[in-house]
Amino acid sequence: MTTTVQRPEHPEVSDIELTEVLFALSDPSRLAIVQLLASGASGELMTCQSVGGDLAKSTRSHHLKTLREAGVIRSTPQGRERLISLRRDDLDARFPGLLDAVLTDGHS
Amino acid sequence: MTTTVQRPEHPEVSDIELTEVLFALSDPSRLAIVQLLASGASGELMTCQSVGGDLAKSTRSHHLKTLREAGVIRSTPQGRERLISLRRDDLDARFPGLLDAVLTDGHS
Numbered sequence: 701m702t703t704t705v706q707r708p709e710h711p712e713v714s715d716i717e718l719t720e721v722l723f724a725l726s727d728p729s730r731l732a733i734v735q736l737l738a739s740g741a742s743g744e745l746m747t748c749q750s751v752g753g754d755l756a757k758s759t760r761s762h763h764l765k766t767l768r769e770a771g772v773i774r775s776t777p778q779g780r781e782r783l784i785s786l787r788r789d790d791l792d793a794r795f796p797g798l799l800d801a802v803l804t805d806g807h808s
Numbered sequence: 809m810t811t812t813v814q815r816p817e818h819p820e821v822s823d824i825e826l827t828e829v830l831f832a833l834s835d836p837s838r839l840a841i842v843q844l845l846a847s848g849a850s851g852e853l854m855t856c857q858s859v860g861g862d863l864a865k866s867t868r869s870h871h872l873k874t875l876r877e878a879g880v881i882r883s884t885p886q887g888r889e890r891l892i893s894l895r896r897d898d899l900d901a902r903f904p905g906l907l908d909a910v911l912t913d914g915h916s
Binding site: 718719720722725726727728731795796797798800801802 | 833909910912
């Protein structure tokens with residue numbers, strides 16, 4: 701049973717677009733999700749539910765989709781859940797310093 | 809300061825919001841304007857016409873307003889024109905490394 705068809709789309713590192721990343725990070729809820737993932741408080745991998753838990757499910761799904769399609773996060777199926785992780789290495793490789801700058805000042 | 813009423817709105821440095829800056833930079837046309845201003849090819853100050861000159865006037869005005877209100881650019885009246893400049897020092901002070909990261913990789 702090949703299940704790759706059902707996997708969510710993740711752009712290759714070389715296909716990650718700066719403007720799409722900036723847009724993905726420009727929403728306070730999405731930025732908060734990225735900050736949470738980056739904080740490592742709950743480890744690198746988090747369930748969808750634990751990320752943006754105070755958002756309505758449809759809103760959270762929309763935000764996670766925007767982040768995923770921009771190349772900011774990775775969504776990995778695990779059993780009946782999906783685990784979310786920040787594509788920090790990919791982003792650092794593609795746009796050096798960007799994530800650090802955003803995360804340093806994201807609390808303002 | 810008694811002459812601020814007629815001037816275009818520019819947020820104070822401390823009021824510049826990260827998400828608004830990221831949104832302002834997330835549009836390819838606006839990012840190109842910022843790259844042009846940062847390149848210094850035409851000096852620091854540019855007229856509205858010379859910035860985003862290939863855009864429709866209304867589109868250009870909208871983009872410049874978005875950049876100005878986010879705190880990314882400053883619009884200074886000079887005679888019958890307005891001169892546009894990048895608020896590089898303000899942005900560097902508020903979000904160290906952000907503009908450098910964006911400008912380094914903005915051509916992708």
